[in-house]
Amino acid sequence: MFAYIIRRLLLILPTLFGIMVINFALIQAAPGGPVERIVAELRGRSGSAAERVGAGGGGAELRGQRSTGQQAGEGKSRGGRGIDPKLIERLKKQFGFDKPAHVRFLNMLGNYVTFDFGNSFFKGRPVMELVVEAMPVSISLGLWTTLIIYLICIPLGIAKATRDGSRFDGWTSGVIIMGNAIPGFLFAILLVVFFAGGRYLDWFPLRGLVSDNWRELSYPALAADYFWHMVLPITAMVIGGFASLTMLTKNSFLDEINKQYVLTARAKGLPHNRVLYGHVFRNAMLIVIAGFPAAFVGIFFAGSLLIEVIFSLDGLGLLGFEAVFNRDYPIVFATLYVFSLLSLLIKLITDLTYVFVDPRIDFETREV
Secondary structure, three states, X not given: OHHHHHHXXXXXXHHHHHHHHHHHHHHHHOOOOHHXXXXXHHHHHOOHHHHHHHOOOOHHHHHXXXXXXXXXXXXXXXXXXXXXXXXXXXXXXXXXXXXXXXXHHHHHHHHHHOOOOOEOOOOOOEHHHHHHHHHHHHHHHHHHHHHHHHHHHHHHHHHHHHOOOOHHHHHXXXXXXXXXXXXXXXXXXXXXXXXXXXXXXXXXXXXXXXXXXXXXXXXXXXXXXHHHHHHHHHHHHHHOOOHHHHHHXXXXXXXXXXXXHHHHHHHOOOOHHHHHHHHHHHHHHHHHHHOHHHHHHHHXXXXXXXXXXXXXXXXXXXXXHHXXXXXXXXXXXXXXXXXXXXXXXXXXXXXXXXXXXXXXXXXXXXXX
């Protein structure tokens, strides 16, 4: 097993490289960019972009160039539609677009080895600081949601499989269908309306991971305050995400229960629980465990985006979305790098969990 772990860890490097190459190429082929966005705003939409860029350094110089560009275009149209070419060149140099694409990619990879993600184009701050600030929110949402979903869905799926066709199976299926039909963000809005001061009750806070005075709280009070803030967003995400896993668990157990080895074990007089948890469980759980990396990463990133917006939580999902919208490439590639690395590491942990659930699995005898 140790040799397999080493091979998988070494495989992470070329996999990450391939992911970054493909996405870098797609970004290069996509229309628009930070320079084009700022030029478009300078041509009449807004002049704030140049000043936001200037917040990270060289702002006065860029603002001066902006004024020069506007003056150069006064005779052409109102609002400075003629842009000084020198300003465009300065913007390209500041953003690093004065270098060929392959040089920029190699420089980026060299920096990413040491987790140096550079500075945000539009926030004027190191990307690592922004990622670290957003990480607690995403970890809280992803970890607790995934944990609660698995703690609910696995026992519920097993109970439905052992009572297939009963009233319990029928009404729980109805609840699951209703939960699956309501999107998580819509349920989040309902929770806000009913429990966060929207119209009826004001039991839970609507903003942030903790209260503003959290530094003054004791550790027990801080933990209580943290969970108080997490109740509504995690509830919304759990409601929207438990249906598929429950049905997957049920179908997996039903498939195993109807196999010949289960009938043989029962014919030998083995107790029901021993057959279910001693024989069926470790075989049926393999397919459930196989879906864990995709489920965790999906909840960790894409699944929490709208929840973060509704509950004003500044997590990685919202950070990445804003970066794509603003063409803030350092944040885009940094979040992509972080999530790809996490996904690959969780996949390795999943393989180790396979062995824990079913010791008969031996990865040493198979190719990576």
